[in-house]
Amino acid sequence: MRTLIVGAGVAGLTLAALLRQRGERPVIIERAADFAHSGYNIALYPLGSRVLHGLGLHQRFLDVSVPGRYYRLGNSHGHIAHHFDFGPLAERYGPIQGLRRSELLEVLAAGLGGVPIRFGTTATRFEDRGATVRVAFNDGSSSDFDLVVGADGMHSETRKAILSEREYAYWESGWGCWVAWTPADLLPAETMAEYWGAGALVGLYPVKDALGVVLAGPKTALQKDGRSGFAAQARKQFGTVGGPVPAVLDAVEQTSNPFFWDLHDCRAHQWAKGRIVLLGDAAAGFLPTAGVGASMAMLSASALADELSRTDAAHVEYALRLYVRRNKQRVEAAQDNSRKLGRLMFVESLPLAWGRDQLMRFYTLDQALKQIVEVMEGSI
Numbered sequence: 001m002r003t004l005i006v007g008a009g010v011a012g013l014t015l016a017a018l019l020r021q022r023g024e025r026p027v028i029i030e031r032a033a034d035f036a037h038s039g040y041n042i043a044l045y046p047l048g049s050r051v052l053h054g055l056g057l058h059q060r061f062l063d064v065s066v067p068g069r070y071y072r073l074g075n076s077h078g079h080i081a082h083h084f085d086f087g088p089l090a091e092r093y094g095p096i097q098g099l100r101r102s103e104l105l106e107v108l109a110a111g112l113g114g115v116p117i118r119f120g121t122t123a124t125r126f127e128d129r130g131a132t133v134r135v136a137f138n139d140g141s142s143s144d145f146d147l148v149v150g151a152d153g154m155h156s157e158t159r160k161a162i163l164s165e166r167e168y169a170y171w172e173s174g175w176g177c178w179v180a181w182t183p184a185d186l187l188p189a190e191t192m193a194e195y196w197g198a199g200a201l202v203g204l205y206p207v208k209d210a211l212g213v214v215l216a217g218p219k220t221a222l223q224k225d226g227r228s229g230f231a232a233q234a235r236k237q238f239g240t241v242g243g244p245v246p247a248v249l250d251a252v253e254q255t256s257n258p259f260f261w262d263l264h265d266c267r268a269h270q271w272a273k274g275r276i277v278l279l280g281d282a283a284a285g286f287l288p289t290a291g292v293g294a295s296m297a298m299l300s301a302s303a304l305a306d307e308l309s310r311t312d313a314a315h316v317e318y319a320l321r322l323y324v325r326r327n328k329q330r331v332e333a334a335q336d337n338s339r340k341l342g343r344l345m346f347v348e349s350l351p352l353a354w355g356r357d358q359l360m361r362f363y364t365l366d367q368a369l370k371q372i373v374e375v376m377e378g379s380i
């Protein structure tokens, strides 16, 4: 099978490694010049990371990541209102691990068995020729493929090429966030923390020897106040009771040109057209709220690889239909869950945040994890 994978991100590399394990040599193209740009933290549930067992990469993954066993939730005054222990979940399903995105990509790339990634390369045109797809590249060359996988992320060009604007939709939260790094010792080991406020949110997530930190707020306020102005507002709201928040705000302020994440997602109503299929965020992008986008991308990649292992080039479209049938509903259920959490987390007014804080007092670990457990159990 001549397979083109567009995008060497989490989904594309997982699929490539799985295909490679079966002796295939997919062509992998990546718009970026290298992995150096890939600098933010990712928490992976066993939902996604368990695919690394079969690839012989799980120990390597554990070596570069740290467990995220405890979760602290702070309220709109900066007081910690909840301590959750994910230990029982880890015992049942496997650990939740935090790492840098670049480290995850390097772990996955170790499974490529010498297949190169063509960095700095994009597809400029897809021509459906029935039995094949002819793809033109930005270097002026073109090649024919039996299958094209669009794994090119939230703003997928492949999606734009095969779907009309009515066939996919962005979901806007109206919020955005800056992402930076701080020393690991702001929190006890194995601990993640979030402070949900009124019009501001601060998050801290462990990776090896550091914490990935975010400062989020409504985009209108972020634009109006700028990084320093907005950090000052957040300092007033959360920073008066001690704890790690002031150091996070300092890091966000002092980092030159921190990663900015527009907090929206995207859903494609159709995942496949002919021999071209969408995978990962290209098919269903994720808000960070439930921390499952990368896990779902890996889960989808393994479902696609499995369906592709049962077909030949002549019957690719049938395999793609089965992949979509098997995966779309569960991915969209997880996406719905992330949106629901987004509505809780991205609250602007003080009275609403106060009401939410009252509600959260009755929030249990089981409620927090219900949907993720359902996906893990395969019951969605």
Ligand SMILES: Cc1cc2nc3c(=O)[nH]c(=O)nc-3n(C[C@H](O)[C@H](O)[C@H](O)COP(=O)(O)OP(=O)(O)OC[C@H]3O[C@@H](n4cnc5c(N)ncnc54)[C@H](O)[C@@H]3O)c2cc1C
Pocket: 006, 007, 008, 009, 010, 011, 012, 029, 030, 031, 032, 040, 041, 042, 043, 044, 045, 121, 122, 123, 151, 152, 153, 154, 155, 156, 157, 158, 179, 261, 279, 280, 281, 282, 285, 286, 288, 291, 292, 293, 294, 295, 296, 297
């Ligand atoms: C700041 C941040 C924090 C996150 N935290 C978490 C978390 O804690 N847990 C979690 O599960 N998820 C998290 N996510 C979401 C997660 O990163 C994504 O859901 C996941 O990476 C999706 O995988 P993907 O392969 O579909 O997309 P990506 O990993 O984004 O990969 C897409 C790749 O395609 C490349 N590309 C784009 N356009 C083209 C093109 N035209 N041609 C060729 N290549 C192209 C991109 O450069 C990129 O390498 C986070 C995301 C961000 C931005």
